[in-house]
Each structure stands twice: as structure tokens, then as C-alpha cells.
Amino acid sequence: MSPLDNPPSPFSPPTAEPTRAQREADARVVPLEPFRSSKALSLGVELELQLVNTHDYDLAPYAEDMLRGMAQFDLRGSVVPEMTSSMIEISTDVCHSAEEVLQQLGPLRDALVKVAGKLNIAVLGGGTHAFQQWHEQRIYDKPRFRQLSELYGYLSKQFTIFGQHVHVGCPDADSALLMLHRMSRYIPHFIALSASSPYVQGQDTQFDSARLNSVFAFPLSGRAPFTLSWKEFEGYFARMTRTGVVKSMKDFYWDIRPKPEYGTIEIRVFDTPLTVERAASLAGYVQTLAAYFLQEQPFVPSEDDYLVYTYNRFQACRFGLDAVYVDPATGEHMPLREHILRTMTMLEPHAAVLDATRAFGRLRSSVEASQNDARWLRERQGRERLLAEVVRQAAERFRTPVG
Template structure:
């Protein structure tokens, strides 16, 4: 079985106002006291209003879901002890000020000194999916094929339409904010693992970036684990949405390894095409057209999803993930992704209703919107 693991980043919002609050250390210490959490599963993030969790290595999507529910529930309880709420939204919807102190580590202090304004505006949170690969050469081959899938993944996972109290007009504002760092977006093509390692070493050795952790491509090789790490996704409101995306990414990686022509037939798309497709996906999410990884064109979401499920069918069946991924994608098409549902909650229930929706769904005390209102 091809293994999978998920990292999720969360915001901490004030319980009354919904603005980010710098209470990560207090919440982390409170979570460490809970028996259902191993302290290694919760890490600091760049800003003191953020926390990150990492699941153990999993073989099934049921395992992924169980770990995410456990970790979200425990962190939400710890946050409540300190007057704040855990929020799985890709960008802070409201902020009295954009500046939140960085976490007190040498690396994060250096980042703040290097790029103060960019660091201050990193009130954004993502989801990373790690899929096991046998070696770095296999991982680079997967990266090269995965490039054409990234616009689709961005569009499906969009969950950050609001920023500092304003509707940005984008479904995924996190991608726009994040794109201002030096090494971001769709990774380039690489000629094997040696080429990959030489090029990232050059970036570090010349001082252009501080370390390999600043390789902010939407997919990269992990430097700690034998995995390909897909980083293109906003953190998801619901656990089942995160699980579905983890299954989708695993199926893409598996198909690229076992039947690459099925998932990424040549020729490779040009860099400018993929960059524009990612921008389009961040702008529109999955409410307009989606970028088709097979044809390189924009098409209706149902058409693209049908083609994707057909191509990934063998990998999904072998992993036992077909029902989970199919039902999750169907729900996105009928009810909308996180961006659609955030906008709908704000329009219907105002600021308080939106914050309640985000934080209640994150904590698992509410499964979603009661009326199942369809996507526009």
C-alpha cells in the first residue's frame, strides 16, 4: 500500500471578535497535557496565531480521517481554555491588524528580519499531503508529472476568499499571498534527482534562500521523509474534505508511478501555461471552469471530474478509495468548496455566523451548513 500523511495548519481566532490572536504557545502547552496528543504531532508555525499538526504515516484514508478528527478536537479544546477558537480556513477572514508576532525561533526571527512585510501578512494556512515514494529519482519523476495537476488541486481546495474583512474576489487568496516569496508556484521540470539536488543546493549555497524549507513550490520532495509533498491546497473546513483530497493526491502519485502516460501524457505543459492556470484556479475555484490536466484546456467542472475519475480509477480501486473520492468530489460540485461556503455563510449570517461556521466545523461540533444549499 502506498502510504500517505497529512499536515494541516490552523489559525487561532479570538472567541469574541474572530481576529487572529497570538496564543499558540499557550494552546500548544495545553494540548501537550491531553493524553490523546503526542507533543511531536503539534508544531509551531511562523506566526504566533498559527499551529501545525502532522498525522502519523497512514495506509488508509480512514486512518487519516481518524487522526485529523482526534488532533482537531484536542487542539480546539485546548484553544477554548485560552479564550480562542481553532480555525481551518486558508486565510484569516478578519483582522484588526495584520501584524502578529513571529514564533520565537531563530529561523522565524531571521525570516521576519529578511522580509518583514511578507512575514506579517502570512496569516494563511495550508494543507500538505505526503505520499510515499521508493527513492528520490522516483520522486522527481512524480514531481514532473504532478505539475499539470496542480491547477486542478488549487481550484478544488480553495478555501480563502476573505482577507482583512474584505472579499478578495479570489476563491484562494492564500495562493496569491504565498506567491510573493522567491521560490513558489509550480516547480520546474527536473532531469532526475541529481539535477533536483544540485539546483536546490545552489539556491541555498548562494544565499538566495536561507534553507530548503524555503522551497515553497506547490509540490516538492520532502527533505525529512521518502515522500513527495503536495502543498498546493488551502487547509479544508471539514475533515472529510481533507481526506478526499489526500485520496485524490495519492491516486495521482500512484498513477504517475505505475502508468505515467495515463496521468501525464506528453508533451509537458509550458511553465507560463501552468502559472496562468494556477492563477485562474485561485481566482475562480471550482465555480467556473477547471483546468483539465489531460487536455490543457478549461472545461466544465463535471466534465473534468469525470475524466479525472476515469484516469485515476485503477489507483483509487486498488487503495479502496473510490467511494471516498467520488463522493467528496460530487459534494464539491453540488454544494461548493470551502470558498463558496464561506461566502455563503457571510452573506446569510454575517461576520459572527461565518466565524461560528468555520470554528464549529473545524472542531467537529458541526458538520456543515444545515440547509445543504447548492453551489451557485
């Protein structure tokens, strides 16, 4: 057939060679790695911790020395540097219960305390250091951290903040996205239960979790785009890498993000608690929620869930357990504390199956007493009137196992 037998429509744009800019953009496209199947409800926990001197309890740049000292211990999990040299991160191997998380975090804590003692420094939790000055911090000498410092400027040093990340295993990619968006309704729970950052540079911010205000300054923070299809998510990732703004999933600072290389979703809004026991309890809470989602399929999330997302997140950061929670499904307003307690009651059967009853008990008693770590820090400051003494007591609390 001759081309003249089927001439092009006059409304069809002429076919053109891609421009140089288009070719360069296409070359930047990075395919998202396949989602690795993992055991459903498996857990992994990461804790970013503060290193302080024992003279005035300000942050101290001892990460390199701590890493050398920890290398002598043969422990499950890992210890790695973080953005600035007054921080260190510990993480568990794959766990299957809150009790197993604690069995790994406890020896890591004990080893950290031993090494820190030899260096005349201390280790502690908490989402922010109470009085450090960000401009005094040093970026840890690692290529990725140097690149981030060049890109984000002073925000990199202001990122001397300390969070807990919880990974929960998902059987497949679409299940992971469904889990991620279901979990989004409970982000205020996670913030209020873990809040431990009321002080920034010597000031009471009036927030229970001021740490997250530093995270929100980053351009790729916030919430993940809404889709329940991994194929659609791969398309989104390809478009983002085509812009050159994103090169890997690490470039997204979302509250929850998928981690395809692990087969998990990673929840990132927790402040680092003051004890590893509370960290393990929070992981148990996440796991029990995930079991409820998988076994009961309680609701299908939608984009409308995010109408009140930012408001609920702000309330939890600002007021902690005293926040107001707006139910995205019904619009009902209620005390966040009441919503958490209702949820815990609903989840108790799942907690029993997962060996999370003790973890639930620890969390529930603190909610009923309106206590979180932010309130503990404020109470100590009200009594001591000296933030350095509050930091010293927080370090003592971290090193002492909870009975």
C-alpha cells in the same frame, strides 16, 4: 616529457587561483541530503489552523497556551507553532490511506477543541482569516521565524495564512521527480477542491483562494525547475546554495517540492479545509492519483507542461470549480469541474484498492453540486451579513465531526 613538448594552447585561459569571493561561494555549497526511500503511496498531512477569541472572533495569540495544553494528550501526530502566534499546525504520522489520515486527524481535532474551550478561544480551518489585520500579528518566538521576519519584513506577518500540505511517499529519488512533474498537471484540481480563502482583511477578494496570492509574493515560490534526474536536481541545489540565497529545501516555497529526508514529495497549494474530513479526502485524492501514475505510467511530463501552468493555477485560484482548464498536452479548453469529474471516474478503480472510496464520494458529491468551502463561506456571509458570525460558524463546523 618536458612541458615544452606539449605547450598550452594560446586560446586556453591562464590558470588562476580562485578569488576570495569564489572561495566564499564554494564554502556556502550545501550538499542535498540523500533521498530516503519510503513506502510508495504512504501519506502524511499537515494542517495550519486559526486560533480566534470567542468575543469578536478575531485572531488571538494563543499558540503557546495551546501547545502547553496539547502536551497532556498522548496522540499520534504532532502539534507545533507556526509563523505567527495566532496559528498552530497539526500533522499526522505516516499513514497508508485516507481513512487512516482521518483516524489521526479526528482525535487531534477533538483535543484541540477541548484545550481551546478551556482557554475561551476557538480553532478553525480556512485558508485566510476573514477580517484580521496583518500588522497586528506577532511573529512566534522561534529562531527560524525571527530570521524569516528579518529577511521578508511585512511579508512575514502577511504570511498569516493557513494551508494543508500533503506528503506522498516515493520509492526513490528519480520516481519522486517524475511524480512531482506529473502532479503539476493537477495543481488546479487541488486548488479548486480545497479553496477556502475568499476574504482578506474584511473584503471579498473575488478569488476562491486568495491565500496563494500571499505565497506568490515570496521570491522562491512558484514551480520547481524541470528535471527528471535527481543527479541534475542535486547540481541545481548546489548552485543555489553557492549563491547563498538557499540553505535548505525549506527555503523553496514551491507548489510541490521534494522532501528527501522523508522520501516524499510535498504538495503545498491546498488551503486548509473547514473540516478534517475534507482534509483527509484531499489526501486520498492525492494518493489515488499517485497510484495511477505508478501503476499505469500514463505520460512522460516535459517542460512544455508548464506553458499553461501559471494560467491554469490563476484560473483555479480566481474561479475555483468554475475555472477554465487548459490541457497542457492537447491545448483543449474545458470547465475545470468537468476535468476533475473525468479524472475521478478514471481513478475509481484505484480508489477502491486504496480504501479511498468514501473519500472520493465526499469530494465527488461536492464537485457535482459546485460546492467548495469558499462557496460555503460566501453563502454564510450572504445570509448573516457579518464576517464575525461567519468565522463563528466556521469554528463550529471545524469542531463538529462530519457524519
